[in-house]
Amino acid sequence: MSQAELDRRIHQVLSEFELVGPFSAGYPVNQDFDYSALNPLLRFAANNVGDPFGHSRYQANTHETEREVVRTVAELMRLPPEKAWGYVTSGGTEGNMYGIYVGREMLRNPIAYFSQDTHYSVVKILHILNIRNIMIRSQENGEIDYDDLRESIRINRDAPALIVANIGTTMKGAVDDLERIRGIVEDLALTRYYIHADAALSGMILPFVDDPQPFGFDSGIDSIAVSGHKMFGSPLPCGVVVTKREYTAQIGRAIEYVGVMDTTLLGSRNAITPMIIWYSLTKHGQDGFRKIVAEMLDTAEYAVQRFNANGMPAWRTRNSPIVVIPRPSPHVLFQWQLAPLGDIAHLITMPHVTREMVDEVIADCLWPPTAT
Numbered sequence: 001m002s003q004a005e006l007d008r009r010i011h012q013v014l015s016e017f018e019l020v021g022p023f024s025a026g027y028p029v030n031q032d033f034d035y036s037a038l039n040p041l042l043r044f045a046a047n048n049v050g051d052p053f054g055h056s057r058y059q060a061n062t063h064e065t066e067r068e069v070v071r072t073v074a075e076l077m078r079l080p081p082e083k084a085w086g087y088v089t090s091g092g093t094e095g096n097m098y099g100i101y102v103g104r105e106m107l108r109n110p111i112a113y114f115s116q117d118t119h120y121s122v123v124k125i126l127h128i129l130n131i132r133n134i135m136i137r138s139q140e141n142g143e144i145d146y147d148d149l150r151e152s153i154r155i156n157r158d159a160p161a162l163i164v165a166n167i168g169t170t171m172k173g174a175v176d177d178l179e180r181i182r183g184i185v186e187d188l189a190l191t192r193y194y195i196h197a198d199a200a201l202s203g204m205i206l207p208f209v210d211d212p213q214p215f216g217f218d219s220g221i222d223s224i225a226v227s228g229h230k231m232f233g234s235p236l237p238c239g240v241v242v243t244k245r246e247y248t249a250q251i252g253r254a255i256e257y258v259g260v261m262d263t264t265l266l267g268s269r270n271a272i273t274p275m276i277i278w279y280s281l282t283k284h285g286q287d288g289f290r291k292i293v294a295e296m297l298d299t300a301e302y303a304v305q306r307f308n309a310n311g312m313p314a315w316r317t318r319n320s321p322i323v324v325i326p327r328p329s330p331h332v333l334f335q336w337q338l339a340p341l342g343d344i345a346h347l348i349t350m351p352h353v354t355r356e357m358v359d360e361v362i363a364d365c366l367w368p369p370t371a372t
């Protein structure tokens with residue numbers, strides 16, 4: 001095929017992307033980024049196979065940058081960097097799988113507990129890892145039902161508990177209360193438990209607000225998965241998983257062929273995504289993220305006010321950019337790529353979502369205007 005023909009397909013895809021970009025208001029994906037400075041790296045067969053904290057025979061890697069990303073994210077998640085281990089994953093699902101896997105290895109034959117509002121990846125992971133599990137009721141606001149959690153753990157007190165806590169649910173942005181969860185397991189005198197936090201989106205929001213809900217290792221979590229393509233913004237799906245160094249010592253196996261410790265779930269791994277997350281972290285810095293987060297939460301509050309002023313009962317959880325609204329028409333769902341669930345849907349004011357876009361979504365929800 002000629003280059004001109006190849007270019008035609010590339011431009012076709014490009015124009016499709018350009019067309020939908022300005023109307024993306026429903027997914028928790030930050031589109032406000034420019035990583036073109038990293039383009040020259042795409043000329044190499046880079047690969048981060050193996051443990052980023054170990055030695056690798058494959059030399060075109062970015063393990064050093066990956067370690068820097070893990071340490072910075074660990075610190076944001078309130079774990080001293082020297083106590084942290086982790087790696088850059090292919091996304092939230094792999095981070096959840098790794099955290100839950102570590103929990104299973106640490107506990108031996110646990111029962112996993114997670115709420116109805118937990119991301120669908122968790123049920124799949126528990127199935128793949130063959131972990132007994134109990135789904136706990138959710139409250140109306142999306143948080144786990146603590147009474148149901150207490151009762152379920154109580155009647156299974158003989159089994160260690162692997163709790164998957166939501167630090168921001170996908171649909172409602174709800175944050176499970178880590179202090180209450182810890183209170184429950186300690187009340188029941190459970191000696192063996194492990195808390196994995198699924199913080200896909202809010203993991204990079206809560207460190208930058210003034211009054212965060214408990215979210216980090218200082219609140220008793222044992223591992224956390226944060227997404228890279230959600231809050232950081234990335235053209236390639238990715239994420240970061242962080243756990244305690246002492247745990248992973250028990251899990252790795254040395255593999256002679258690549259000369260690395262095989263501590264990661266995947267073998268060959270993306271070497272560009274650690275550069276992307278590093279670039280975002282370093283370019284913005286903590287002050288930059290503070291500003292970005294403050295603005296997006298302001299826009300979310302603006303959206304709630306505007307929907308309510310127009311007679312639509314919208315709401316959001318504290319510190320969340322997810323604005324829950326009554327399910328609009330199929331046209332509005334499609335036009336703005338809003339994700340529906342039953343009789344609700346949500347709009348998410350990620351950094352690229354402006355107040356003008358919010359106004360347009362509301363105008364579309366109100367159309368056609370009803371005669372009064």
Ligand SMILES: *Cc1c(COP(=O)(O)O)cnc(C)c1O
Binds near residue numbers: 121168238
């Ligand atoms: C998006 C999301 C995930 C999964 O992330 P992927 O990158 O799609 O694998 C997991 N948990 C929550 C709460 C999410 O919002």
